[in-house]
């Protein structure tokens with residue numbers, strides 16, 4: 507099922523972890539409209555970057571979220587967030603630097619450059635955090651830093 511021109515429900519709910527553990531990652535009905543809004547935000551990001559982007563993690567059922575070590579009440583479990591990479595554009599850091607000045611324009615609620623356990627990706631959420639200073643941040647194994655910081 508297509509949510510928008512370039513993003514499908516299958517892509518936004520795919521989970522290697524869920525498959526490996528035999529967990530159901532079907533979103534409940536109330537999450538679907540949020541996934542459409544998420545896909546629309548991803549379309550704006552894709553159009554801005556001018557290249558396809560790949561969703562590495564979108565919706566996560568609470569069980570899948572626990573299995574991947576996601577934080578409780580993660581925006582992923584609400585259908586509000588996606589982790590993305592865009593190899594045709596550059597590293598997650600390059601994507602983050604391109605998108606950070608545009609969060610307002612593109613209605614990106616939260617933009618997090620993440621570098622954890624040897625992997626790097628960009629987390630984008632349709633929901634803005636309570637504190638404006640948390641809107642654009644970098645999270646690594648060393649902790650959280652404001653803005654987009656170069657990853658080691």
Ligand SMILES: [Zn+2]
Pocket residue numbers: 582587588589629630
């Ligand atoms: Zn994420």
